[in-house]
Amino acid sequence: MSDLLSIGASGVSAYRSALSVIGDNVANAETDGYSRRSVTLKQSTGSFGSDPLSTNRVTSGGVTQGQVVRAWDDFRASESRVSQADAGRADTRLRWLSNVETAIDDGDTGAGVALTAFYTSGQTLSANPNGTAPRQGFLSTLGEAATTIRTSADALARAGQGVKAEASAMVEALNGNMDSLAQINNALKRAAPGSAAATSLSDTRDQLLDDISKQVGIDVSLDAHGAATVKLAGSSDLTLVDGNVAASFELRTATDGRLSLESTTRGELKIASPSGGALAGLVDVAATIAGRRADLDSIASDFAKQVNDWQAAGRTPAGTPGAALLTATGGAAGLRLTTEDPAAIAAASTDGTSNGNLAQLQSQRENGAENRLAAIVTQHALSVSAAKAESAAATTRRDNAFAARDEVGGVDLDREAAELLRYQQAYSGSAKLIQIARETLQSVLNLF
Numbered sequence: 028m029s030d031l032l033s034i035g036a037s038g039v040s041a042y043r044s045a046l047s048v049i050g051d052n053v054a055n056a057e058t059d060g061y062s063r064r065s066v067t068l069k070q071s072t073g074s075f076g077s078d079p080l081s082t083n084r085v086t087s088g089g090v091t092q093g094q095v096v097r098a099w100d101d102f103r104a105s106e107s108r109v110s111q112a113d114a115g116r117a118d119t120r121l122r123w124l125s126n127v128e129t130a131i132d133d134g135d136t137g138a139g140v141a142l143t144a145f146y147t148s149g150q151t152l153s154a155n156p157n158g159t160a161p162r163q164g165f166l167s168t169l170g171e172a173a174t175t176i177r178t179s180a181d182a183l184a185r186a187g188q189g190v191k192a193e194a195s196a197m198v199e200a201l202n203g204n205m206d207s208l209a210q211i212n213n214a215l216k217r218a219a220p221g222s223a224a225a226t227s228l229s230d231t232r233d234q235l236l237d238d239i240s241k242q243v244g245i246d247v248s249l250d251a252h253g254a255a256t257v258k259l260a261g262s263s264d265l266t267l268v269d270g271n272v273a274a275s276f277e278l279r280t281a282t283d284g285r286l287s288l289e290s291t292t293r294g295e296l297k298i299a300s301p302s303g304g305a306l307a308g309l310v311d312v313a314a315t316i317a318g319r320r321a322d323l324d325s326i327a328s329d330f331a332k333q334v335n336d337w338q339a340a341g342r343t344p345a346g347t348p349g350a351a352l353l354t355a356t357g358g359a360a361g362l363r364l365t366t367e368d369p370a371a372i373a374a375a376s377t378d379g380t381s382n383g384n385l386a387q388l389q390s391q392r393e394n395g396a397e398n399r400l401a402a403i404v405t406q407h408a409l410s411v412s413a414a415k416a417e418s419a420a421a422t423t424r425r426d427n428a429f430a431a432r433d434e435v436g437g438v439d440l441d442r443e444a445a446e447l448l449r450y451q452q453a454y455s456g457s458a459k460l461i462q463i464a465r466e467t468l469q470s471v472l473n474l475f
Contacts, residue, residue, distance in 0.1 A: 094221025
């Protein structure tokens with residue numbers, strides 16, 4: 028009779044645990060990072076010792092509760108992290124390259140239109156070289172061209188500062204994630220395998236790995252306890268997390284705004300070059316912005332020199348050589364008009380022709396700032412177009428990878444409902460068995 032009670036009690040205990048796990052699954056169906064759990068249940072058959080008459084050697088049957096198991100696929104998890112790192116890099120590049128495209132915009136208010144207006148005003152002045160209004164228009168359009176180039180330079184500088192600020196915040200977050208993962212690794216080594224605590228720690232571990240993979244591309248391996256060893260993708264000698272030891276990243280900024288990363292682990296300093304993740308995208312974009320700023324500085328300096336050389340070769344209405352009209356101290360950010368006096372324009376040539384020098388201005392246009400700026404705008408537009416295609420492809424791959432992972436670890440409420448009914452019936456059956464054992468025992472006792 029006690030065996031019957033034991034069998035029923037084992038069923039009630041096992042199925043109660045299974046129902047509790049299903050309750051957790053339903054409650055956390057929309058929780059990020061949660062993986063579906065299940066309880067392994069095994070049949071425990073009765074057995075006898077060598078002496079069948081000895082009750083001390085009898086083991087009752089029933090249900091044995093095993094480990095709490097997470098629904099997880101390491102291969103699909105690895106694929107999702109790789110695709111997430113690629114998408115993070117592509118999305119970051121697209122976002123910041125689009126900002127740069129706005130900074131060097133060649134639209135109606137862009138530097139290209141202003142430069143065209145300046146050269147057009149030179150043609151207008153050539154028709155009336157001594158007119159006050161054409162001279163004022165010439166200086167006005169030259170000043171506007173300088174202002175728009177300077178505005179583009181300021182916008183690029185702000186974009187560079189924005190990239191640096193975002194990278195700095197991301198490095199800080201990355202260091203925090205790696206420290207947290209090291210602590211989780213330590214806790215996993217102490218947790219009993221298959222326990223509820225171990226499964227919760229594993230969920231936290233995988234969520235941290237997802238967060239880290241958004242920031243940098245990683246390669247991950249798990250030991251027998253589930254503790255993660257994380258290396259920088261493509262750099263087998265640069266370990267980010269090993270057991271309870273985490274690396275520390277530091278952001279370095281060059282004078283031109285380019286970014287680089289350094290990693291320190293156990294006192295050893297190494298250069299880190301992430302191939303994936305948002306940090307890799309920020310490093311790439313910082314280099315692009317530095318290149319665009321250098322190009323714009325070169326255009327501004329050459330434009331100022333061309334205009335000033337042209338001005339020096341001519342003569343003002345007073346018959347004196349023209350003084351510099353532009354200054355470009357510090358590159359594009361320092362491009363400014365030096366005078367607002369229309370009489371300072373050296374429109375005449377040295378032979379006394381009133382518009383002779385203006386013809387030379389138009390000859391500089393072919394390989395001047397106007398065409399060079401248009402080439403940069405076109406080149407950057409192609410870069411943005413390529414970044415859009417890359418981002419779209421990477422996003423699709425990431426979404427598919429996460430969908431495949433969720434097929435294994437995600438919670439399906441219909442499935443949970445079916446499991447709930449099954450375990451409820453099994454629980455009721457076990458409870459009924461205990462009731463039958465109690466009633467039978469009472470009937471036996473009533474015989475005496």
